Amino acid sequence: MPYEPSAFPPFAVTVDLVVLTVRRHALCALAVRRGEAPYEGKWALPGGFVRADEDLDSAAARELAEETGLQAHDTAGGLPGAHLEQLATYGDPGRDPRMRVVSVAHLALAPDLPSPTPGGDARGARWAPVEDLLVDDASTRRHADDGDKASLAFDHDQILAAGVERARSKIEYSSLATAFCPPEFTVGELRRVYEAVWGVALDPRNFHRKVTGTPGFLVPSGGTTTRQGGRPAQLFRAGGANLLNPPMLRPEV
Amino acid sequence: MPYEPSAFPPFAVTVDLVVLTVRRHALCALAVRRGEAPYEGKWALPGGFVRADEDLDSAAARELAEETGLQAHDTAGGLPGAHLEQLATYGDPGRDPRMRVVSVAHLALAPDLPSPTPGGDARGARWAPVEDLLVDDASTRRHADDGDKASLAFDHDQILAAGVERARSKIEYSSLATAFCPPEFTVGELRRVYEAVWGVALDPRNFHRKVTGTPGFLVPSGGTTTRQGGRPAQLFRAGGANLLNPPMLRPEV
DNA sequence: CAAATAGTGTCTATCAGACATTATATC
DNA sequence: GATATAATGTCTGATAGACACTATTTG
Incomplete structure (x- = not known):
């Protein structure tokens, strides 16, 4: 099928971040609480729309800085650095009920940060042990009576699992x-x-x-x-x- | 930054394919000749737009079938099978001069096919040794007088290099x-x-x-x-x- | 016969895992 | 001194790389 640039279905493109750190001998991921529908009040991965003139990696670095104050390593700067790499892209139709959204997930690895709640955003944000966030779908979701341990919004469970597995395997050979x-x-x-x-x-x-x-x-x-x-x-x-x-x-x- | 679904910059989303096979003791990639501007007449990776109701993997599998007649392995079917996996996503503004295009590159590994020129499409298509396609940017592009050995259209050189490196490293541990x-x-x-x-x-x-x-x-x-x-x-x-x-x-x- | 490819065996250097021992701090 | 952590050393089994040798085909 040849390109038909004039007749293409429009997509929204976002970046979602799996930000991992080690706190108190546990692998933790950054989660933010959603302030609006859909999944209002649920925990989700930080992320946002890619701007019209922005590279994917730049968008991920911008979101990372907004949410955590961390600077991606490949860019110079005085801020504390973090490793940032592209993870995978998720584009199931229906993954966002509002419209067709393709999300380019990124993985960030950061040292333990002094601030317990990452700054930047007024919404709730927390470092949560991935063990708590990643309740296995095979096991019952009613594992505990703590509602916070339920799954993340959208397909972010899947994205988080992919990021954790990437980190676990990559420290083997790098x-x-x-x-x-x-x-x-x-x-x-x-x-x-x-x-x-x-x-x-x-x-x-x-x-x-x-x-x-x-x-x-x-x-x-x-x-x-x-x-x-x-x-x-x-x-x-x-x-x-x-x-x-x-x-x-x-x-x- | 909270979601603002009503005001997002529109993107076109495509899938591009790095299809690799081994022919006559050489690693070869599938290249198609572009029939229109930009890069008209240049070789490029096969690919196309993701449809409005289509998953990314489905789009890649559909393009693979259209270009080669190969069926991706995870789907049942009588056609000869190929391994298909997502590779990486490329979204530099300006990677396509016409508009903002985000391309989700996939990697396909296929056994040597009987047909020398993959069917399905009337445009020119060929299996080219990756050694010929991947002229190192460090070395001179005027390596030979054969214009076909020049680089691929868009950023497909970079995508092909990533796919080849993925294949080379992945057969180590899988x-x-x-x-x-x-x-x-x-x-x-x-x-x-x-x-x-x-x-x-x-x-x-x-x-x-x-x-x-x-x-x-x-x-x-x-x-x-x-x-x-x-x-x-x-x-x-x-x-x-x-x-x-x-x-x-x-x-x- | 020679030549080519398939398959088995042997030797050695390297390395991961198990674990002993010594060094230097705090309580 | 007890305890905790750091750092070095020793032994053993598994394995990758180098290479000898046998097996079975074609020409």
């Missing part, structure tokens, strides 16, 4: 887990990131050997720190290596 | 390479798929041990075949396993 850490961090803090994202316990000694033995993954920044009553730990920064080869294996079986 | 093979195939044929996609030579003995030793990857179908003057080879079908663990390592370094 240095992306450092995106959850502040600029300087210890091996133990990085290990607790892996443990929170995967939901497993890792051997501290084997983990230490693996991450310090992979060239380019971690660069010692010189200092040491004592955070919780033990031997002071060496501080590291993320090295230049983006790919981990061989990968960090997720314990499974 | 059984996806069998999507390039007919329903029954030999270990040698599967190895030649890997060699063509990666552009490297693999040790036949280690490859045989790896693929036959991974549970669920290959299932013997009983028969044997002699194709090219050697000992007859056992025939296999793709097993149920989708993930290869540990992965098949791409020789690199």
